Amino acid sequence: xxxxxxxxxxxxxxxxxxxxxxxxxxxxxxxxxxxxxxxxxxxxxxxxxxxxxxxxxxxxxxxxxxxxxxxxxxxxxxxxxxxxxxxxxxxxxxxxxxxxxxxxxxxxxxxxxxxxxxxxxxxxxxxxxxxxxxxxxxxxxxxxxxxxxxxxxxxxxxxxxxxxxxxxxxxxxxxxxxxxxxxxxxxxxxxxxxxxxxxxxxxxxxxxxxxxxxxxxxxxxxxxxxxxxxxxxxxxxxxxxxxxxxxxxxxxxxxxxxxxxxxxxxxxxxxxxxxxxxxxxxxxxxxxxxxxxxxxxxxxxxxxxxxxxxxxxxxxxxxxxxxxxxxxxxxxxxxxxxxxxxxxxxxxxxxxxxxxxxxxxxxxxxxxxxxxxxxxxxxxxxxxxxxxxxxxxxxxxxxxxxxxxxxxxxxxxxxxxxxxxxxxxxxxxxxxxxxxxxxxxxxxxxxxxxxxxxxxxxxxxxxxxxxxxxxxxxxxxxxxxxxxxxxxxxxxxxxxxxxxxxxxxxxxxxxxxxxxxxxxxxxxxxxxxxxxxxxxxxxxxxxxxxxxxxxxxxxxxxxxxxxxxxxxxxxxxxxxxxxxxxxxxxxxxxxxxxxxxxxxxxxxxxxxxxxxxxxxxxxxxxxxxxxxxxxxxxxxxxxxxxxxxxxxxxxxxxxxxxxxxxxxxxxxxxxxxxxxxxxxxxxxxxxxxxxxxxxxxxxxxxxxxxxxxxxxxxxxxxxxxxxxxxxxxxxxxxxxxxxxxxxxxxxxxxxxxxxxxxxxxxxxxxxxxxxxxxxxxxxxxxxxxxxxxxxxxxxxxxxxxxxxxxxxxxxxxxxxxxxxxxxxxxxxxxxxxxx
Numbered sequence: 149x150x151x152x153x154x155x156x157x158x159x160x161x162x163x164x165x166x167x168x169x170x171x172x173x174x175x176x177x178x179x180x181x182x183x184x185x186x187x188x189x190x191x192x193x194x195x196x197x198x199x200x201x202x203x204x205x206x207x208x209x210x211x212x213x214x215x216x217x218x219x220x221x222x223x224x225x226x227x228x229x230x231x232x233x234x235x236x237x238x239x240x241x242x243x244x245x246x247x248x249x250x251x252x253x254x255x256x257x258x259x260x261x262x263x264x265x266x267x268x269x270x271x272x273x274x275x276x277x278x279x280x281x282x283x284x285x286x287x288x289x290x291x292x293x294x295x296x297x298x299x300x301x302x303x304x305x306x307x308x309x310x311x312x313x314x315x316x317x318x319x320x321x322x323x324x325x326x327x328x329x330x331x332x333x334x335x336x337x338x339x340x341x342x343x344x345x346x347x348x349x350x351x352x353x354x355x356x357x358x359x360x361x362x363x364x365x366x367x368x369x370x371x372x373x374x375x376x377x378x379x380x381x382x383x384x385x386x387x388x389x390x391x392x393x394x395x396x397x398x399x400x401x402x403x404x405x406x407x408x409x410x411x412x413x414x415x416x417x418x419x420x421x422x423x424x425x426x427x428x429x430x431x432x433x434x435x436x437x438x439x440x441x442x443x444x445x446x447x448x449x450x451x452x453x454x455x456x457x458x459x460x461x462x463x464x465x466x467x468x469x470x471x472x473x474x475x476x477x478x479x480x481x482x483x484x485x486x487x488x489x490x491x492x493x494x495x496x497x498x499x500x501x502x503x504x505x506x507x508x509x510x511x512x513x514x515x516x517x518x519x520x521x522x523x524x525x526x527x528x529x530x531x532x533x534x535x536x537x538x539x540x541x542x543x544x545x546x547x548x549x550x551x552x553x554x555x556x557x558x559x560x561x562x563x564x565x566x567x568x569x570x571x572x573x574x575x576x577x578x579x580x581x582x583x584x585x586x587x588x589x590x591x592x593x594x595x596x597x598x599x600x601x602x603x604x605x606x607x608x609x610x611x612x613x614x615x616x617x618x619x620x621x622x623x624x625x626x627x628x629x630x631x632x633x634x635x636x637x638x639x640x641x642x643x644x645x646x647x648x649x650x651x652x653x654x655x656x657x658x659x660x661x662x663x664x665x666x667x668x669x670x671x672x673x674x675x676x677x678x679x680x681x682x683x684x685x686x687x688x689x690x691x692x693x694x695x696x697x698x699x700x701x702x703x704x705x706x707x708x709x710x711x712x713x714x715x716x717x718x719x720x721x722x723x724x725x726x727x728x729x730x731x732x733x734x735x736x737x738x739x740x741x742x743x744x745x746x747x748x749x750x751x752x753x754x755x756x757x758x759x760x761x762x763x764x765x766x767x768x769x770x771x772x773x774x775x776x777x778x779x780x781x782x783x784x785x786x787x788x789x790x791x792x793x794x795x796x797x798x799x800x801x802x803x804x805x806x807x808x809x810x811x812x813x814x815x816x817x818x819x820x821x822x823x824x825x826x827x828x829x830x831x832x833x834x835x836x837x838x839x840x841x842x843x844x845x846x847x848x849x850x851x852x853x854x855x856x857x858x859x860x861x862x863x864x865x866x867x868x869x870x871x872x873x874x875x876x877x878x879x880x881x882x883x884x885x886x887x888x889x890x891x892x893x894x895x896x897x898x899x900x901x902x903x904x905x906x907x908x909x910x911x912x913x914x915x916x917x918x919x920x921x922x923x924x925x926x927x928x929x930x931x932x933x934x935x936x937x938x939x940x941x942x943x944x945x946x947x948x949x950x951x952x953x954x955x956x957x958x959x960x961x962x963x964x965x966x967x968x969x970x971x972x973x974x975x976x977x978x979x980x981x982x983x
Contacts, residue, residue, distance in 0.1 A: 171643050172511070172628075175504040177465045178388045182213070183504070184460050187497050188453065189216040190490065191441035192298055194351075195259075196291070196326040197306035198318035199268060200227040200246040201404040204306060204357055205257050205397040207420055210382040212258030214393065215436070217302075218493070220260040222294050223250060224287060224322050225268035226585075229909065231959075233408045233826060234749065236784040238960070241745060241757060242406065243268065244583050248752035249403050251606055257400035261606045262298070264290035265585065265595045270909040271877045272317030273931060275324055281593035282321070289339050291329040294604055296346040299489055302435045303330060303354040304422060308362060323356070330354045330426060347489075352439055353427030357420065376424050378433050383418035394418055405751060408783075408826070446487045452478050452494075468505040469535040475502050476622040502619065503626055507534040509565075510628050512613040516708070517632040518647040518756070520678040521580075524573040527630065529613065531567075533560035538620055541566065545614040545625075557618075574648070581648045582758035584608040589760075610645055647756050651678045653744035654686065654731040656763035657713070659786075660965035662793040663720040663767045671716045671763075673731050676744055677705040684735040688716045691727030694765065695719040720767035726906070726967060730762040764965035770794055771896035772974040773981035774815030774846075780806070782820030782827060782850070790962035791818075794970055796977070803829035806836050816846040816977040821959050824852045824861045831861045838866055842947030848976050851914040851955040866946045867920035869953060874937055875913035876929045883911070884928040884936070892926055892943060892975050899975065903968025912956040915939035922946075923953075943979070950979050 175183065193211045197203055203221045212219040228243035237245050247263070254261045266287045272278045295303070307315060309323035332338035334350035358377065360369035385392045394414030402410040422435070430437040443453025455478040464470045479498050485491040503510070509532040519525040533539045539560045544551040551570060558566055579587075584602045585595040597603050614627045630646045657672040673686060687700045697717045705712055718729070733740040743761035748754045772794065778801045779788045788798045801810070801817070811817060817840060824830055830837075841847045852859065854871040883904045885893055893899045904911075911929050916939040919925075925938040941954045954976070961969030 171641070177468050180468050180501060180504050181460070181463050181465065182216075182388065183497065183501050184456065184463065186212075186216045186218070187494065187501060188443065188456050188460055189218075189441050190443065190445045190449075191215075191302075191436050191439060192218040192220070192300040193302045193304065193435070194220050194222060194295065194298055194300035195304045195306065195357075196222045196224075196322055198224045198316065198322040199230070200225075200250045201401070201407050201409050202306050202319070202322075203253075204420070205253065205400040206382045206393060206418065207304065207357060207380075208254075208259040209257040209393050209396045209400060210380065210384065210420070213386060213389075213396065214382075214384050217436070217441075218260070218298075219258065220262055220294075220298055220300075221250070221254070222262045222264070222291065224264045224266045224291075224325070225318065226263060227268050227407075229268035229270035230407060231783060231821065232406045233783040233822065234406045236786050237406075237747060238963075240586055240759065241747060244586075244755050244757055245406055245747055245749070245752070246404070247583075247606060248747075248755060249406065252403040252752055253400040256403065257396055262294050262604050263606060264294075265590075265597055265603060266290075266318075267590060267593050267595050268318065269592050271875060271913065272321075273877060273934075274313040274317045275321040276312070276317075277877075278317040278321040283591075283594050284325075286594060287321075288325050288328060288332070289342075290603060291325045292333045292339050293342055293346075295329055295333040295351065296342055296349050297604065299349045301352045301439050301441075303351050305354065305356050305425075308356055308358070311362070327354065327425065351427065353429065353435070354425045355422035355435075356425055358423045359421060374421065378422045378424065378430065378435065380420045380422065380433055380435075381417055382420045383414070383416050385415070392416075403751060405749075446485060446490050448481070448485050449490075452481045452485075455481075469507060469537055471505055472502065472535075472537050473620050475505060476620050476624070479624065480622060499624065499626060502624065506537055506539065506619060508532070508539065508560075508619075508626075509534070510615060510626055511633075512628050512630045513633045514630055514646045515632075517644055518649045518678065518709075519574055520649055520651045521574060521578050522651065523679050524571055526569065526571050527613070529568045530565055531560065531615065532563065532565040534563055536562055538618075540618045542616040542618055542623070544568065545616060546572070548614075551613075578648055580650060580758055581608050581610050581645075582756065586757065586759055611648070644754050649678050649744065649756060650740055650742065650758070651735055651738070652676065652682060652684065652733050652740050653678070653742055653758065654733050654740065654761050655743035655745075656729065656731065656761060658763060658789070658793070659963060660764045660766065660790065660793060661718070662770075662790075662965070662970065663765065664770050664794055666720055666722050666767070668717050668719040671718050671729070672713045673716065674711055674713050675703060675705065675733065676711045677708055680708045681706060682735065684733055686714055686731055686733050688718075689730045689732060690718060691725065691729070691765070693721040693723075693725060694727065694729075696729075718765065720765065723767070724769060724967065725765075725767040726965065727765055728762050729765055730760070766965045766967055766970075768967040768970065770967075770971055770974055772796070773896055773978035776814050777977060778811065778814040778817040780817065780819045780823055780827070780830075782823030782825070782852075785821050785959040786963045787818065787820065787959055790970070791973075791977075794974065803827055803833055806830075806833040808836050808839055811836060811840040811845065812843065814840075814845060815981060816848060818848045818977075819850055821850045822852050823850070824859055824864050828860045834861050834863055838863075838946070838951075841866065841949040841951050844948035844980070846950045846952065846977060846979055846981075848952045848954065850958065851912070853914055865944075865953065866951055867922040867944055868918070869916050869920065869923070869942070870918040871914060872917035872939075874915040874917055874939065875955070876911040876915075876931050876937060876940070878931050879907040879910055881911050881929045881931060886925050886928050886938060890924060890926055890943070891979050892941070892972075895975065896978050897971040897975055899968070899972055903971055905968065906966050907957075907961055907969065908964045908966065909960050910957050912940045912954070915955040916942060916953060920944075927956075952976055952979075 226243035227246035305323040307319040307323040360366040363369040392415045398413035443449035515526040588596040590596040742758045923942040926941040
């Protein structure tokens, strides 16, 4: 029997932290059993580090799956400052991608995910530099907040707080902050505003997850004094999963795809070392020694434990629903617990177990992928009970209000679905479901989050629906995220998170437009409609001394989610100028100024990101020789589009297209960042590239790494060249000219110190540390307090052509529209050509 109800209502939305945009996970009986084991363990571990991919997934999986402890990873940043091996997303968009990769990793290893408001501004060489850019007090606040919220018994730092300058400054900073927060979390005068909703908390102990890497070699580590260390064999095998801990950890770590951290699973003994730092030191390798992790830990818990331990001991793998009466008996006792922390945590855990054990199917699906603030959407719900247990729908709630004015309770007949359909009108003031940390303008080092309840959450809470049920006559409420479900012809059933988006978004097609003369250029703005029959006006704000025509364009878009491009003509001034343009869309009396970006990869849920819409316009006097540039793509970057902006004809060369005949007509060939790391076929094609140089071509090789992520082409240079991890992180570092008369600094553009103004994030990275005499170093630079580094730009004559290796971060500068970087890159392309 199917029942359909239709009703229109105006409601405000609730929020939850349910996993967003994922195919609903339906637990097997083995997984239900493991969740009951976790329910019966009352202990928590907090792992602390700085970035996505810093975490030790072997330990997180070990504590979550072997010890059964609640295990969370606190990553201070979202990894915004890294590189991207799978796409072109950088900065904020990369942070969103890496956030979702962390969540994907936690879904595999069983951990939870937390963040602070710290912004990954790029590589930092030591913690004092880090704290000069982060707001240390705010980040410390967030670490203390995480401890008070999660109440960990054990804290584990990934990095050593005592070794500044030996690793990324963010790394050491994370450990320093964790050590300080270990003490402050128990003090009432530390961040007292948190205590309006939380209590102080003192973790039992804190450790440093050390290894041979921190000692420089396995030999040194083997010889080290380990009397203050605890050794844990994390190489356990989970028969119920059919996997070793090393295999689960590898699957988890391999979710960090944009960083190239795919790894193979391992089996057998694997010893992890934890150096004791502070607190009560365990006498054995059991970190929870002396800590009561049973239900008797809390007042009123013993009777609950008696019920749940008996279920665990006598679990019915064939039919878990037989345990529902006892599970519900324990549930009623949990509701009476006075300890708010354990009550809410164990209540949620047990609700999930009860839902899984019953096999109850609950779903709330919107018929569209998004709705705007003033819009309405149709919601379809489905409930099905496959068991023979007595289950009744008492009501359906939205914002704690009944969806239906008069809802008659409905008993679920075994294997017969009850379906409802109704329409919801959203209030105009409802906030968009974009990543919450991007809603406000922050600083280089910090994201701004005004809503305190959001601080630490991995993602923006989305709307959900609540069913009031009676299961075996026991009242229970179950909430589910509203999602959008559709059928893909190739992939089948697809779930996406349901989004709240504005009526309209506007995106300038090119992030940067270069004007090499005072001639006007066309600027395209893409309008995307968030509703049907959209009408409005669009204008473009331009810098002073720039002109735009027309002043305004009226538009009409008939269909929701349709897109249209509108053209403006911009005329630059006669002099060099750098500025920002931004669109303004008027819908009635409302003004919209945000762009919408969607990130879609198979390993994460689709993401919709709203940010202020803007683009750079650059008027520069740039000269160039040569016209045709071949580009061999490496990891994601946008340099090909940037070169097109200044008039080059750019051809993307696939590895199979690299032949002697196919290269000869290019004035220069450019290798994208990390090309030798990520394009394995280049090992077979390098001979053609060097032959191209020998015959008179210019080969520009951008930075590669030579460490753990692989290097596919040992003969990448015609002369000896040794790569390293040397970098200059200060984007304002002074640059000296080591060979001021060299053509690269003089033709066709005269390069001066002013051309290194306005660089973003860094000067460069992974500079060579040694090179043959055939190479000429062009630039010298260094971070404060360091010796000068001369390997950022090296040029060698080879045959009739030029081989250029550079670690300068052109992949950041050109998309950002930095004039001096464009001029210097044009000189690299032009060397040896007729001016």
